[in-house]
Amino acid sequence: MTRRRNQTPRVARVLAxxxxxxxxxxxIGLLWKTPWSRILDVFGDADSRDALWLSIRTSIAAALLSLVFGVPLAWVLATSNFRGRNVVRALCLISMILPPVVGGISLLFSLGRSGLFGRWLDEWFGFRFTFSSWGVIVAQTFVAMxxxxxTVEGALRQSDTRFAEAARTLGASPWYAFRRVTIPSIAGGLIAGTVLAWARAFGEFGATITFAGNYPGTTRTLSIETYVSLETDPGRSMALSVMMIGISFVVLVVLRDRWLGTEESR
Amino acid sequence: MNTVPKGAGRLVAITFGLLLVGACGDDDTVTLNVMAASSLSGAFADMETAFENENPGVDVVVITASSSALAGQIIDGADVDVFASADETQFDRAAEVVRFDPPRVLATNALVIIVPPGNPRAVTGLSDLARDDVLVATATEDVPIRKYTDRLLEAADVEANFVTFEANVSGIVTKVTTGSADAGIVYLSDLVGADVEPIEIPTDDNLLARYPIAANGESRRVELARRWVDFTSGEEGLAILEARGFAAP
Incomplete structure (x- = not known):
């Protein structure tokens, strides 16, 4: 099969x-209506800065948690062949396609203050996810991981396992081989996965407001701030939306050029 | 150019066909868009059924959200026939943009403290809302219930321990029914059907929320809209409102 690849039919190009x-x-609609003269004031006001700072902290924490627990999970899913693996995978990935508010409700009734497990945290340690930044991080991790x-499981499946096997025959422990051989070979997927998880956490709204609540500085993230100000001050809400679009756009472009573009340039 | 799979054109045609079918409505019924404060959702749902039975061919669509959100939607050009707000401020905001009939007061609603079943933190009155161990839920600024709450607390000189600002009254009720928060201030009408315990606020300290309602004078369906307004404040409407915890104006 030596068909020229870049000749897409006209129908496809029109639909595209x-x-x-x-x-x-x-x-275009948003940018057209955005009150540009106010944009610096909005970016600079204390409420926006609090919300942005909270979003940055919680989303990075969520991305790190996803990395710490998600990579081993992906590794197990990609390499072991146990009974019920597909069920486990479905359970671990379901929050990705679930309406976020459903995730929030589930978290509320399990880890919430009077939830099945959450009540004991409150009773024994006086610790609460509800109305705290920890709740935001949990909600974000739940939807982002x-x-x-x-992404990482896909990268692991595509990576050449012979090098890791070779390392093993040379006496490396499985953990050592994973760290020094496998991880470098999937670096692109790893970074892409982390950034995707971070972006999802950064934009998270439904699960957060349902589970963690809405309080300035503690649980009111940039997405919630944007939503709240839509009612009272649409212009402010548009300016904040522009900020979020800008951040997401830059992240995607950088990601594409740096790590996803490799496939194309090969 | 023959790289398109055979069925592709047909698939596209079917897709657009389905879109067209989906976009066409039933021409025989008249739709009446009623926007109402979330606290009215139960009462207006009951009235919707009764009104539709009396007026065949009319489909009443009740849209509920916080009055401030609804006012925002009306200002943005939402297709509204009737607006019932939980306070005058939000009604006036909307009336600056849309020429509503002169509003009449549909009903009044007293305020009440709600706590989860069993009252785990032993809340007995407004002053308990300032306690550190009592987590209090309320709504964001501009939502009428928040304005009433602030007025009430200010008069009682209480600084409440707010932990969350919900988008509307239902949000407050949810936070309390799920036990996330220990208390909240809502309307008396919110008690109907909610799994919460009421802690009454003495009449002297309490205040009454007033609900203005009016038909949109610019609407093509203004006659029908006025009929709905008359219905809600007529005998049958008042009975439904009272059953839902509201009081006659």
Missing amino acids: AIAVVFFCLPF PFLVL
Whole structure:
């Protein structure tokens, strides 16, 4: 099969163009209506800064947690062949396609203050996820980790296992071989997965507001701030939306050029 | 150019066909868009059924959210026939943009403290809301219940231990029914059907929320809209409102 690859039929190109327009129109509408003269004031005001700072801290924490637990999970899912593996995988990835509010409700009734497990945390240690930044981090990790697991598992499946096997025959422990041979070979997938998980955590809204609540500085993240100000001050809400679009866009472009572009340039 | 799979064109045609079918509605019914404060959702759902039975061919759509959110939607050009707000401020905001009929007061609603079943933190009155161990839920600024709550607390000189600001009254009720928060201040009408315990606020300290309602004078369905307004404040409407915890104006 030696067909020229870059000759897409006209129908496909027309439909693709419609899709591009579909994705661009909302942003054009938003950018058109955004009160640009106010944008610096909005970015600089104390409420926005609190919300942005909270979002940055919690989303990085969520990305790190996803990394610490998600990579081993992906490793197990990619390499072991135990009974019920597909069920375990489905359970671990379901929060990715679940409506976030459903995730929030589930968290509320399990880890919430009077939830099945959460009540004991409160009773024994006086610790609460509800209305605390820890609750935000848990909600974000819950929805974001699957993105990392899926990406890393894919990378592990595609990576050449012979090098790790060779390391093993040379006497390396499984952990050593994983750290020094496998991890470097999937670096692209690892970084892409972490950034995707971070971006999902950064934008998280539904599970957070349902589970953790909405309090300035503690649980009111940038997404919630954007939502709250839509009612009272739409202009402010648009300016904040522009901020979030900007951040997400930069992250995606950098990610694509650095680590996802390798496939193309090969 | 023959790289397109055979069925592709047909697939596209079917997709657009389905979109067209989905976009076409039933032409025989008239839709009446009623926007109402979330606290009215139960009462207006009851009235919707009764009104539709009396007016065949009319489909009443009740849209509920916080009055401030609804006012925002009306300002943004939402298709509204009737607006019932939980306070005058939000009604006036909307009335600056849309020419509503002169509003009438539909009902009044007293305020009440709610606690989870069993009252785990032994809340007995407004002053308990300032305690460190009592987590109190309320709504974001501009939502009428928050304004009433602030007024009430200010008069009683209580600084409440707020832990969360919900988007509307239902959010407050949810935080209390799920035991996430220990207390909240809501309308008396919110007690109907909610798994919470009420702690009454003495009449002298209490205040009454007033609900203005009016038909949109610019609407093409203004006659029908006025009929709905009359219905809600008529005998049948008042009976439903009272059953839902509201008081006659």
